[in-house]
Amino acid sequence: MKPIKLGSSFSLVASVLARNVHAQCQGAEVITRDIAIVGGGATGTYAAINLKDQGKSIIVIEKRGALGGHTSTYHDPTTGTPINYGLQLYHDDEVSRSFFALLNITVSGGTFPISKIPLYIDFTDGSPVLNYSIPPLNEDYFQALHKYPYLENGLELPDPVPEELLLTWAEYMEQFNLTDDAIATYSRPAVPGDLTKILALYVFNNLNTVMLEEELEGKIIVNANGDLAEPYSNALAELGSDVLLNSVVTDGQRGSKPADGVRLCVSTPEGSKRVIAKQLVFSAPPVLENLEPFGLDERETNIISQFEGGFYYTGVVTNLGLPTNYSYVNRGQKTQSHVASLPGVVMFNPTNVEGTYYYWYTSLSDLTKEQVETETRDTLKLLQKTVAGADANAEPQFVAYKSHTPLHPTASADAIRKGIYRDIYSLQGYRNTWYTGSLLVTGSSQLWNITSQLLPRIIAASEQ
Template structure:
């Protein structure tokens, strides 16, 4: 993807945005805080709770009706049972335990979420993929991973970047004779797009030591009620009116000097608000579409425009018409290593509510809720025709849906080679703005970790 060049038109666009901020918010209520946080997912919520604990005033601007980002929980109306259809577990480390303690949540060691005997099926035609199993990553994968420690908790890459990390994963497996690891690494359910074309760098960044310790060593913590969105509902109660839900920034001005601060116009259900802050934390996915209202300059635009995110969706469905003693996993019948075709449903996984499943869906382009659910229904109708004991007359009922797009925005090999991640890190603090979130890591614990490392710098900037 080529970067967008604003060139000489930048100053004109910026001045239009500045006038727009003033015009839209003229006469609006003013909210003055130390720090404005855009995005109330894992990193935004973590930043808000910890900054407030350290005596800083904050406001969180979240476009959805709840905090939590990828942590999505649906409560079965008949039993009240929580069904987690996004985040499935939390890593057991001090960062996570301290965060839960701030929220007065008691945790204990947990296990991987329960599942049932998997049936591997090609969802494109409903045919079973026989004699298939998924082994865990082996020693060869660990040895390869440990060659690149800088991928474990961010993307602070050496210069030059090792060329093998810019190979596609399929090419890397072949070049380093790791084809025995193909099935283990291709079967990751929470990866968007065509995994054979993902760069090796991103595979190692995602399937890292933290992820493997969760899976292989059970380093997992759970809260007592099993509702993995509880940290975010507790955080919302703690933050109260400092959170603006169902709200979006429609325009922004950010100065180049610390004393200039940040001014935002925010559209909320109760009308426009003017937010005046000393610093801005941007924890939503940093793609161009999300950042346009903030009056990007040419430097910021040329960096941010080189990233694009994966398309990923999750939901809850019942009345599948399939036997309830199995989980159903999408695998290609004729593809290399039985990789599932894209776009499509990744899997249907049973929950503690009999007959109710959560599903994950990946695509190469952004889709609407109706498009995802229509294709998911069509997939279930195909499976009803081929799975023994299925009810072909059952009509699936969709209970919940969440778009996670863009998921873990990525850049091209050429952009990485030219130092795009060096440029990203150089943006920290530029124009009183700080970036944290899934651009650099994916798991909740690692998102909290990189945010915890950033907070002292943000606090220091308040004092300048």
């Protein structure tokens, strides 16, 4: 009998697993790998490229038709100009540059995306919010942030968790005299949910040193051609048949010991496939809906079920019927610190293609593409009636859309108090499964950083 590269004990188990899969996968092609990666966003792609670079065999299972996750790029059909309507920039640090080097990406210094004179408008009635501006953050915020270094690159919290971090941000600012920073901290566009009710812990976790370095020190890089999806298209070319696009796991079984491995039934455009792997990296958002096919046990279910929320959507629209020399930003006329009302469009921001804007939309519940675009159109028709120089007869044309839900799911103060993040970290490696993604951090470089720290443990587990 010839030796088998993946190890005889694993291969023996794999042969048993291959005979014991969901009926949908009976007779399907079997794909055997060291590591299966579910989710081809920032962390899944980073893990795949780096694991392959270190000699591991991998398979990536991605439900969309491209890699990239929250990176969304639309190419104007007339000019070919890339329009980034999700991720807007990359942090300039070693982990980003090393990743881009692996992908043969040329980078250069960048700036914040194009913007024009902002018009602050209450999108619920179209009225202008006068005498409004966004001030810089005060030193008080930086001092407060630096009190909690464990929030910067993850959520490995002390026990007990400081009670002030479990206050709402409004309560925290009041207690620690940070109310002068209210408008600055409430003005962040890419945060789902009600900013007046978000916990202080999540404000510091999101508005952290990395983000502030980008904003205040210009530590930004972009790929030279301006197409932020290029790293992921290059990664797809590099990974080739090791990526299953437009594919979802329909059934999964995971063993309790490394030798047991993982078996998955995957629905692909070419039919069902059976995946047999030693370890599983789950880089999609770890919420019950996404993990249902993987046969969660009681421990996993009790932990995962405590995370929810993060309803966020983005798109590109043309023919707005509004003057093109402005950005349009949603601010409440009578709300606390002029926070925008939910659900609704966060802003319409111009692009390098005249008359084409990207928009971001946040909600308190999950919405369909039709619902988001209908509500966005209604907002534009309202603004056409109230903005000077608008054309009320223009019909907006929606040319791109992506749901980013769930974006950075959160837990309740009580769950955090009881150790939910300690529990989520304790799941690393449990039943041959590893979690990485935007549950713990949000920026791409931070996602790559926490994944890079996890990879040696994943590799070691795959070699047992």
